[in-house]
Amino acid sequence: MPVLRALPLATGLALRDSLGDLVAMAAGAHCFLPVGDDPRAADRRLLESSLGVGSVVEDPQACLVIATSGSTGRPKGAIHTPATLAASADATHARLGGEGNWLLALPAHHIAGLQVLLRALRAGFTPVITDLRGGFNADRFAADIALLRGPRRYTSLVPPQLIAILASPAATAAAAGLDAVLIGGAATPRSVHDRARAAGIPIVRTYGMSETAGGCVYDGQPLDGVSVSIDDEGRVVLCGPMVAHGYHRRTDPAFGAPGSFRTDDLGTIDGGVLQIEGRADEAISTGGLTVAPHVVEAVLTADPAVAECVVVGLPDRRLGEQVAAAVVASPGRTPDVAGLRSRVADQVHRFAAPRRIVVVDRLPLLGPGKINRAAVRALLRSEAGETEPAAVD
Template identity: 60%
Template sequence: MPAADPTETDRLAAALGAGEPIDDAVSLVVATSGTTGIPKGAMHTPATLSASAAATESFLGGPGGWLLALPPHHIAGLQVMLRSLRAGHTPVIIDVAGGFDPADLIAGIDAMSGPHRYTSLVPTQLIKTLDDPSATAALREVDAVLVGGAATPALLQQRAIDAGIPIVRTYGMSETCGGCVYDGVALDGVRIRLADPNPDGIGRVVLSGPVVALGYRNLPDHPAFTTPGEYRTDDLGRLDDAGVLSIVGRADEAISTGGLTVVPQVVEAVILSDPTVAECAVLGLPDERLGERVVAVVVAASGAVVTTERVRAVAAEQLDRTAVPREVFVVDELPRRGPGKVDRAALRRTLS
């Protein structure tokens, strides 16, 4: 539970039946990152959590100590602690209740122990770290930095690589014990398949294996868990010939404009190829003529000036005109839900 937010704690406790009987196999109920509707709680067992920790250790090169720089009531932060404790190390903790200060990484990393040192960040934290030379130098000394919670833009990934930071892009969710696909490759025991792929090879991502939750608390017949040991995501992805997964977007966030479908994440990736843009969210707003119109909300890169004209021009160079944002809003920061995902519902309410 988020200890600093009693209102949310009460909401989750009531919705997820805290204190009520539960299957003896379940050792953890962790809320998903969504903010609308009834909260869902993924139910995990010692077996699912152990499988996840073991698979992470195997991928990274062995057990080690971990630095916690994420809220511990979300699966990514909780897993940081569990992995460290499983390896026999007390996790070093940065208090992020009041926000993330990259300067805290310096002392935190210095206090870490273990044959290997690891941490986990969301993309917004990585951006702030790269803007701080001392924090960047400290982060360069760890053995791996897992980056997840939201997609890592290509330019941000390259900035981190150029700075010598050993990042690993992760994909996963509360329902899979957090990240279960690293740099597009499934961890040990995890299997990826695409349901109903289209002619371009894009389909709904389905994950299975020992890391998958038993299901949702108090939602026994949810369609995401129709098959035991398998989780049907809302993400759309593509597998290359080597089995490497690329996430294209989300099935539930597609924009229908003028009778055509636009995937927001495709537009975001193009806009984020412009070095003046640090963060971007694309969404559809109601439109009498088109049904929905495509709009972009962007955050300027440090020291850069971003303009509506430039964003639209960058999009027009690579995308069909239907996908080019009709409006561009420049903001200081994007609203977030969970540890790092953009809260599109909050953006839509604000802009509407």
Template identity: 55%
Template sequence: MLSPVADALAGRAALLPVPAADERETALLTSTLRAGTEIDDDVAVVVSTSGTTGRPKGAMLTAAALTASAEATHRRLGGAGQWLLALPAHHIAGLQVLVRSLVADTTPVAIDASFDAAQLVSAISSMRPGRRYTSLVAAQLDKALADPAATAALASLDTVLIGGGPMPSGVAERAAAAGIPVVRTYGMSETAGGCVYDGRPLDGVRVRLTDGRIALGGPTLAKGYRNPVSPDPFAEPGWFLTDDLGALDDSGVLTVLGRVDDAISTGGLTVLPRLVEDALSSHPAVADCAVFGLPDPRLGQRVVAAVVVAAPHPAPTLAELRAHVAARLDATAAPRELHIVDALPRRGIGKLDRRALIARLRG
């Protein structure tokens, strides 16, 4: 598990991580990169990333960027330690667990993608004494919180990094009440994974806003894309311009407000779905939710909410949720259409697939 990553960091071979289901495909792809005909010599790993465009771009990460990220993470968390690998290694979050393990000279304990509670408890109990960490997505944390033994096991760790998108407020509150040491991370493949922890950038990472969009700089940046795009978010040397909107307070703490292309223009005003989702998540009957815009002949777009109901509560009404949101945000942000769904579509390691949801509910 660690050998290919170790070879990549040492410059012996470039790595293109792919799902392990097809071993033949993995061999062919890594062989192509070893030939050195399509990437620079200092590129250690090419991580496939499509964002919301659907077209794989391939973030080219050097050994220096991956190592800088791992070392900065350990400094922020209080020192090197052993990691639990609970995410696929072909995603940047799982890959970085392997890089951090190599940097710390430790062997990670791995569990499979089912995230079975008994397996999680057994894996954590097998970890060696000392500092112990893991990296999860919110859906995994939510699943663990449903099992007392799994909850206690996670609470015994020094840090549980949570990335892969926003975490519902109900999950965060339950984790805090259980004593799980959660740290929320923000980053992407282009920044060698999470580079902002609980709103504060890691050592060396720079954050600024460009017309409200988050721009990230520093030693963890990728060199660019293997398959260039236009406009190029790496166009300004030393910076990566994300598609996320953010806010910085007076002390430099970053708040991620949502994606530029998710913004809803309704009645001449702009509504950010993430803020509405945070408001909806604070309702006791809402277990999970997503907000998006649909065409409206009068408003341009109307705010629509898809809600997973929290047992044992009855399904909330549209009027109830509108009042709940309007009490926390401008009334313009209150949803005008409600869909009760069994589950929200996810992609990758748990990110909401807003496009798939819109396609499903558009009619």
């Protein structure tokens, strides 16, 4: 049985030194837990301890234990094998039109960034790496695209990066020259999606998670070999050869039959196209009405002054919960808070209109593009100076 080892993956160009380890991992020579080079060493030690670095992985084929970001912030370790990783890479290339080289612009210790590297390496290419020290820089990203060589050229981003690219003419033009730009991690606001398409950027919306070796549904349609269904509770169930073999050191009913994973996401399928309706644990009950955050978020981001937003429920003595929102302003714009409330009241319901809207510089994240809703709730409460549930007259 393989023994789990930590594999530190740099944020900068020193990541190139780890490519050989990734090739060996994908061939099954090692079983690694990728970890970042975050200076908060205590956080890394906690991650390595909770996921069992040094322990035996009870799967003889295991080559990767990848940490999930998880809505609670408590990671689990999804077990992958050379076969699950290869199935994911091959299905991606088949959907996109063929093997090619990849530009990494995401942290490599998360599944989305790791798969960028593994896809390029499996296709026989050396990936280009954007230096993320100090954060994502759209103009540097544009310069790195010029270094990308291959019969086809790809990258993978999260929505905030796409927003930054659209604010840079050079980056927008460079991204438009790629064969595909995968966008995952969180829902892309419709206004951003439309702007990217109008600029000629070939974006592909992806849906997946650590447990499925990254995206396995592109633009709402499953990759080859993947099937999608909705169970009796409305949750999305994903089946395919890239599904993890379970979690390291724990059992979970989410993994049913081999190759099957029951997600915490609610969804519908219309004409073979999957639509994610939000997470089962995110619904807000306010004044007797159940509000789906994604419905309110769609209305808010339709306003040109709003670049991004997240909607959460806050405790309320009278309503049970009140709807609240954190929004990021579009460059050079100032959101009209009263107007945003009216827009939601008119298009959804008056109880769905956020009673609290706070404009923030950025949204807190758990992983690349994945919103930390607990941190958003804490931020909204702290903005009002609250330590107890809010009372609304």
